[in-house]
Amino acid sequence: MQELINSQIFLLTLTVGVYLGAIQLRRKINCALLHPVFVSILVLIGFIRLTGIEYEHYMQQTQIIDFMLGLSVVALGYILHDQIYNIRGNVISIVMAILVGSAVGIVSVALIARWMGAEPAVVASLEPKSVTTAIALSVSANSGGIPALTSVVVIVVGVFGGIVGPWVLKKIGVESRIAKGLAMGAAAHALGTARAMELGAVEGAISGLAIGLMGLATAVLVPILEKIM
Amino acid sequence: MYGLFLILLFYLLGCLISALIGNFVPGSVIGMVLLFAALSFKWVRPGAVKRVSTFLLDNMMLFFVPVGVGLITSYTLLSRYMLAIIVASLVSTILVIAVVGLVEQKLESKKDSAKNEKEENARTH
Structure with a gap:
């Protein structure tokens, strides 16, 4: 069980799942403080605390999500080009x-x-x-x-x-x-x-x-x- | 897949240039400028990167989550400077809104903004 919880596939699925859940929550209750990123971070911190996973381990296993952040900055170049006529x-x-x-x-x-x-x-x-x-x-x-x-x-x-x-x-x-x-x-x-x-x-x-x-x-x-x- | 390749390629070029100038500006930001330039000079068709860019930007919030969870490691720092962090951020945010709004309004040419508005209306209607 502990092995499964520590696995990359579990941590990735959990992260994306918690995020999607937080988005659903925001749709149901429209409150600025329930920002999906806030909620996801809090839930995941709670989970990590409870299961005793090291943050370094979590970060390593979810590195691909972090990598996408860099890609999305590059993609902003497309939006910039798209908006330039303004x-x-x-x-x-x-x-x-x-x-x-x-x-x-x-x-x-x-x-x-x-x-x-x-x-x-x-x-x-x-x-x-x-x-x-x-x-x-x-x-x-x-x-x-x-x-x-x-x-x-x-x-x-x-x-x-x-x-x-x-x-x-x-x-x-x-x-x-x-x-x-x-x-x-x-x-x-x-x-x-x-x-x-x-x-x-x-x-x-x-x-x-x-x-x-x-x-x-x-x-x-x-x-x-x-x-x- | 070609779109993803282009984004990766511009990211790589950005990181390369960033390393050459001593990581002064992040590689991803340089990649953004390079992609913008390539689109503007028509080296790359906008259609080639549209799908992957929209996908990345629509889901951008998810990509912040793993880093944010890292707050667990700097929790003591956050609670110790809570007040300074909140006051500085909020006051500075109001200043940025006011300064950008006022400078832009003062400097922008009246005729052009009127024209832009007309064009925009023509676009939306």
Whole structure:
């Protein structure tokens, strides 16, 4: 029995199964906190604790899922190409907004966390918080962060950004549809995009584009800004 | 299968370049740029990678799960800095939304955005 529980086929099936179950749960009860990734992580942590499986062993056996993460980042290049018609005539403003936004995001989260006493590994884990998880994890690992911490922070930020985004934009008087979509995708990645789609087709498409651009800008800016800060 | 091969190939090229520049930028991100460039220069047909890309992106959330379970190993760190992590992340998120929204609105040319909107309406209707 223990042998079966430790086997690759069992752990892979369990991981995908728990994830599908979490998605079903989300469909039944629509609550932002019941995010499928959150729920899956909690259930699997509970299972690992109960059965006494080492995390290193679990990670090794499910490595193929982790590998797919890298592939899905490459696939974002396809979405970027698919959305590019949306930004004709606004290339410069979009690039500027993303660069400034990315820098503000990295610097502000690092300074606040450091000021509140967080240690360097935690600060490095927070820096790529606005970026889609796949890119955030590589950036975090590259700069001495803890990928597991980053993955949870990214989801929290996405859920939060999706909820407050439209409200913040309204408060500060942003009316341009491109600006709204860009801000949602830049701050809250795919979860912001899901919300932006509800605002409108333009907002949704631009938001999807913002995910890719923000990921790129952050991957380049984090190592540079870390040297300066 | 050809689509998967292309994604793998661009990932490999990305990792190669990443190694050459001292892992400054993750290989997957460079792979994304290379795929985008190849599609833009029409070296690769969008149709060739559409199915595999859609499959990967639709199921992206699953791919985060094994890494997230790793939280079990950094649980003490998380609970010790809980407040700093939450405050820094949430304040910074609001700042990013505001800055990106305002900068884009200030800089974007009014005429172009009006035109884009018209085009978009034409597309959707």
